[in-house]
Amino acid sequence: MKNKYSDILKKLKLKITPKRIEILSILDRENYFKSPEEIWQLMKKRFKKIGLPTVYRNLEDLAEGGVIFRIIHPDRQLYYYFCNNKDHHHHFVCISCKRVSDVDYCPEKEVINYVSKRIKGKIISHIFQINGICNVCMNIESSLGGTK
Amino acid sequence: MKNKYSDILKKLKLKITPKRIEILSILDRENYFKSPEEIWQLMKKRFKKIGLPTVYRNLEDLAEGGVIFRIIHPDRQLYYYFCNNKDHHHHFVCISCKRVSDVDYCPEKEVINYVSKRIKGKIISHIFQINGICNVCMNIESSLGGTK
DNA sequence: ATACCAAATGAAAATCATTTCTATTTATAA
DNA sequence: TTATAAATAGAAATGATTTTCATTTGGTAT
Incomplete structure (x- = not known):
């Protein structure tokens, strides 16, 4: 240990x-x-x-x-x-700095209903990733572009 | 044309x-x-x-x-x-037969709130795909394994 | 219809991430 | 401490994707 x-x-x-x-x-x-x-x-x-x-x-x-x-x-x-984070979760990925943040929200529950009703299939797994700009990079951007 | x-x-x-x-x-x-x-x-x-x-x-x-x-x-x-389908949507992919079905449900709305509040970042795009077994393959499976 | 030009293509070769193979080394359980 | 299965290094193979360049083709203006 x-x-x-x-x-x-x-x-x-x-x-x-x-x-x-x-x-x-x-x-x-x-x-x-x-x-x-x-x-x-x-x-x-x-x-x-x-x-x-x-x-x-x-x-x-x-x-x-x-x-x-x-x-x-x-x-x-x-x-x-x-x-x-050991629990099931997803990720927010900053496309600018490559920083990753955990996202605890998972769309699976909402989707189970949809799939079971309309597709009538069985869900095995799902892929969910959010790409964006993190707050650090946003601040850098705004401080560069702002009128100071 | x-x-x-x-x-x-x-x-x-x-x-x-x-x-x-x-x-x-x-x-x-x-x-x-x-x-x-x-x-x-x-x-x-x-x-x-x-x-x-x-x-x-x-x-x-x-x-x-x-x-x-x-x-x-x-x-x-x-x-x-x-x-x-020209509208924004996602996909249900059958891992057995490779058939793809459109999924009109999109988790983005639910996630915008989360990201804006906790991560304070800006969402650029998102990846969402559901993998599973489609109804056709489920029926094949059950007809093979069932007691007839 | 014809000629022109940029876009599309074929063929071969290059690239590049990832995997496999085999001999050697190392961590761990007895 | 020793035995052994797992881990590693190094080299080579793999295999999908991309690039290059010479040739062809589709679309447009004539």
């Missing part, structure tokens, strides 16, 4: 390795979504020998375990975001 | 070419989402010389124009779906 990240890995039944701790630490440090490549670059500062496949493998395992989330991005690259 | 697809292309200010007509026709024929590769295979039945890049280029342009939609898929490949 060394620290927060060890606990997370233990719960996921993943071996506690320095690389995994570092990945979690990097993603937890700031709420910005990052690509495997970006994470790799940051990892290389601490580990001389670190392969990109290791980053991919671990990101996949951690996402599988629900500790980190995939952000949906038009360029179809993978982006990940660390998440302390 | 030859036909429906010519009109669509005209509105998008895209030249009316046989390849583009065929792409629209293929996607409109059935409400199943298809990959560029799959569409290409179908195109080759009619056009001996048809390049995959042409399919990609046109799918991108047509999606840009809002005539076809990208389906979000875990494998991160591109999938497209033709859409007659």
Whole structure:
């Protein structure tokens, strides 16, 4: 029970390795979504020998375990975001600074009725992500463009 | 004003070419989402010389124009779906047969309040997709597994 | 109908994110 | 401490998508 990240890995039944701790630490440090490549670059500062496949493998395992989330991005690259929130929720993603905020509102309840009545299908999962400009970026924008 | 697809292309200010007509026709024929590769295979039945890049280029342009939609898929490949519905809407995607149904319910209104109050950001766009089993596949399933 | 020009296309090659493979190393349980 | 299954490095493969460039074609003005 060394620290927060060890606990997370233990719960996921993943071996506690320095690389995994570092990945979690990097993603937890700031709420910005990052690509495997970006994470790799940051990892290389601490580990001389670190392969990109290791980053991919671990990101996949951690996402599988629900500790980190995939952000949906038009360029179809993978982006990940660390998440302390264990409850089902969604994300507000700032397209300017890549900051991610949790959104506790979920449209599923409203949609179940629609689908069961009109489509008569069974819902398995849903994807919901809100893209926008966060308040930090809005303030930066307005302070740049304003008449001061 | 030859036909429906010519009109669509005209509105998008895209030249009316046989390849583009065929792409629209293929996607409109059935409400199943298809990959560029799959569409290409179908195109080759009619056009001996048809390049995959042409399919990609046109799918991108047509999606840009809002005539076809990208389906979000875990494998991160591109999938497209033709859409007659001009109003803002979302999709129910059957993970079994790839059939797509329009969902007129949109969670944006409920979410605007949340975002404006708690995140204090500006919503630019949102991604919403419901994955499930459509009624056709449910009936097939139940007829296979049922006691007859 | 014809000529012109920008847009569209084919073909080959490049790109680039992601995955696989295999030998080696490491974390952990006994 | 040792055994062993999991994790890793490094190189190579994969595979979808994009780019480049030479050629063709659709639409418009004549």
